[in-house]
Amino acid sequence: MSGQSSPTFGNLDWEVTPYTDLLEHVNSSTIIGAGAASVLVLGAFAGIALLTYMRWWKPLFRDWLTSADAKKIGIMYIALALVMMARGIIEGLVMRAHQATALGALDKAETGLVAPDHFAQLFSTHGTIMIFFVAMPLLIGLINFVLPQQLGARDMAFPVLNQVSLGLTAAGAGLVMVSLLIGDFGTGGWTMYPPYTGLDYSPGEGVDYWLWAILISGVGSTLTGMNFAVTIFKSRAPGMHLMRMPLFCWTSLCVAIMLIYAMPALTVSSAMLALDRYAGFHFFTNASGGNMMNYANIFWMFGHPEVYILILPAFGVFSEISSTYSGKRLYGYTSLVIASMSIAVVSFMVWLHHFFTMGQSAGVNIAFGIATMIIGIPTGVKIYDWMATMWRGRVRITAPVVYLVGFFLLFVIGGLSGIILANPSIDYQVHNTTFLVAHFHNVIIPGVLYGMLAGVHYWFPKAFGFRLDESWGRRTALLFVGGFIFTFMPLYVLGLMGLPRRSPTFQDPDFLPWMYIASFGAVLMLAALFCLLWTFWKSYRHRMSLSVPGGDPWNGSSLEWSTPAPVPEWTFASIPKVQARGDWGETKRAGDPWRAPDSYADIEMPANTAHGLIIAGMAFALGFAMVWHIWWLAALSFFAITAALIWRGMRVIEPRIIPARQVEEEDRRFREYVAGATPITRADEESERNRGVPDCSEFAG
């Protein structure tokens, strides 16, 4: 970004890539920057080559990118999240490696693996990616995949809107990815507090990358929230009363409501910051009546509900697996519903705890501190409920249960540090230190990450028809647990010793031992990531012996286990009539659960469409053009999006009809398979004999 802005290319020129920096100075920082860009470019080429070589372009386009099936959309969300997670974890490791080499002195320029500015970009992209492009897509993906199946619905209420949401999320993720190669990212952290991120102190494209990634994907998430809410209220199978829904549906409902009410705040704060930066407005500038406190206020009106948006689906997963793998009914269903709902509601009343230190009166701090502690009550109740679920059960130590146990033991420590931070008088001390960093990783990793990975493990057979290798699954889980302990426990200590978060350097040699431990932990986390990939790969290779066409590998009780694995596009050959909570379990208990429906009817499914893909492409172009001030492209893509929306609105769109005959044929085949298979008891769950047809007589929960 050297010269004048050009009308065609905006602020883009040949000097924006990290290779220019590398040519100017060769050091570890520029090498890492150029290396990361190269990985991106080579990865993209490798992907293209693979798709071409395997002739996968067509299937990719036809079966995935243009599909409006919530299950496929869910899987694509999760795939996106895993790719982004790889980057996020590697960035975490680089930051840890940097800090382990960053002991410096006040009068010497900073040393260490990367330059301070590069470090700042790392924590900013890492935080942004992990929250918005790992945790969010993981949970949105999982909900997309599971929710309709659990509700007894064929799809989301608005399948094409769903596709658009995915597209917008992917476009945002794409912008963050492109910033590796083209230009810099912002340095204001995932919160991007002005005035530091205003035009005066952060000229250049960095903050804009963040803004457009957030604005675009934020719209996607808002729409997702609406889609979930309408689905839950309007698309449940007959008889699926609210109080019969599995807990995961309840937490999804909480997520939906919170997305609807919380995301607008993020959109507003980001839009205001964008107006400051692009149009010279004065919302958060130092001068002319701007006030950055408003940013903190609005941002955290989104930000705090957001952390519960992240954690609640994980709580839903834990409710499902604690019951299934204990062979027992969920203890305290009503309590859990009440607890989830109260968490969702109270989480809108505590945002101020993110800035106890802004100088407001003690009374205000007291009120918000107490409100924060109140959230601890339902959260604690939930944990006890799951323990009560396992008590007097028959617990199988599968990979999801390892995650669950890791969650129990670690999450309560995160809860403890949360309670500590809720005390304004202590928060004055540990706010903005690595104690806080340890705290939020302590709730996010054991909570969200373990929960989502446990869910992926649990529902994987539904999606692909084969189980994941349990041994490797357990190893992965154990590595994530161990990695977490080594990486983040030291940060509590460092925080208490007074190390600020986001520190590119420090001067106290006493910090070093803890830094080394944390770096070791980060290596373990990377190992866990590889172990996870290895689990996928190994299970894929052994997919025949792991296959579970019977569809009920864990002897579960909610509706999704009544269908074949992989689950057909239309999910249910005929929409079930729900009689009870845990309907599938009750059916099994009554005997002869796999009875064929009396009759089959044609099924309407949403037709494939490239609508989402087009919107995604245009949204990416819009974001990129705005970042680089390529005004013609921005205007063009904006109008293209509007035109695409109006054009689609004008047309009459016919659904795709799946003839009853086809449904019947496939369904018959499934039922014959089940009838012919040997049911297995839970003792054989991990063996090759598990074909997804459980021994119903053992079903007691």
Next chain:
Amino acid sequence: MFLLAGMTAAIALAMAPASAHGVVEDSFLQPMGPVAAEQSKHLLRVIGITMIVILPVLIGVPLILWRYRYRKPRGAYSPEWEYSEKLEYALWGVPVLIVIVLAGWLWHSTAKLDPYQQLGPDPLQVQAIGLDWKWVFIYPEQGIATVDELAIPVGRPVQLMLTTDTVMQSMLIAPLTGQIYAMPGMSTQLNFSASRAGTAEGENTQFNGSGFGRQKFKVRALDPDEFDRWLDGPDSGLTLDEATYATLRRQSVLADAKSDLGLERSTGPLVMSLGARDVFDRVIGKYHRTGNGENAADAEAWGGIGLPAPAKQESGQ
């Protein structure tokens, strides 16, 4: 269990007195004054009572897992058990009680440790201006100003007013008191006092650019007569006037700022005499004189309000 042990060990370690070379203390777990002492006591109290709800999980989960594991279960199997009224009361009741106790303590300690509350009569008045990446301290009554050094007398309350002349910052002097944000055009305050002599590290905890990691300063709690000697001690010969201030305002750490000012490049303290007594107010006022208002020109005084132009020679990147 070992987690808990680890956590306790970690806290114990963090609380151990700073090691031999660490003359500069940087944790509130080795408090140098009543505020930090109360904060660390409160921390332990909170950990203690929260254990009542946490220990059952840390102990119970491994036990349940061992006792009810599928392979070799002991004890009854009651798959359809899903509700117990008594248990519900306990599950909700215990956390509620604990939170009530915690809330009481929270209220008490937050009100008591309100940073805006003076700790006694006649506090020492000090004003702090956060710059990129240093702090200017002004002693209006004593007529001196320092950069990155705050000396205070042991036993006398201190009232520190804060603002910044750049982006938002947050000042933390952990062994003495908690942090508070400093924002341009506004002032916040910290009240604290030292109960023993020593040197504490102060810092900015809110990331504000590449020099952030070096924005540290020394807080010297001195016995009263030593403090008086410090006041009369040698200074750099500089005066904190508009020109000096404008130089300080550039993005630089203390050592570089000193060489910009023509002094020896070192991290040693920079003590100056005070040109105008109302520097602090003027710096705040700059941000209120903008827009099309009458005194718009004043915004340009005292280094202006935007990002300052860098020093002549590009500081090494």
Next chain:
Amino acid sequence: MSSNNGLYPGLNLGSVHDEAHQQAEATVFGFWVFLMSDLIIFGILFASYASYLNPIGMAGAPGPQALFNLKSVAIQTAFLLFGGVAYAGVSLSMKYDHGAKKLIGWLLICALLGGGFLFFEISDFIDQAAKGGKPQASGWLSSYWLLVGLHGFHVFSGIVWILAMVGQILTRGVDDVVKVRLSMLGVFWHFLDLIWVGIFSFVFLVPLA
């Protein structure tokens, strides 16, 4: 779900065929949810407008007294409210099957009234900018322009939507999909009135009071 009475009194969906009906219900419900989200956006903007409404937020730039022209605001209010009333015509002719022509007529009247509103609003903006009341002049002006401008943009989108509906009526006739969309458009159109009432009182009247 057998009877459709009470669901949308004004809707009169043709051949009530269950699937389509359910989808319509979901769509309308979804639209309400969308408006709730939109309402949050306006809510936050109202709150921030209030927070900049003080001497520091105005930063010496022209304030409400210098900029607001209540007469024009009253005219805008009238346009918008009559626009809302005119939409009743749309709803009624949909309910009683008065035919596409009448429907289009009413829609165009709504669009015209909306256009009148925008005309006066934009001339106010131009006027204010000329008096130094640009959004770049102060935090308060930034929040004023964003809040009122966003409402104006909504009105503009409403007009575009009306025209798109006219297009749809011309191309596909008054089918169920169009009816559902018209009813959502109605909700949207009235929602804009509601927001305007807030703007009229909190943005314009309160600072002058």
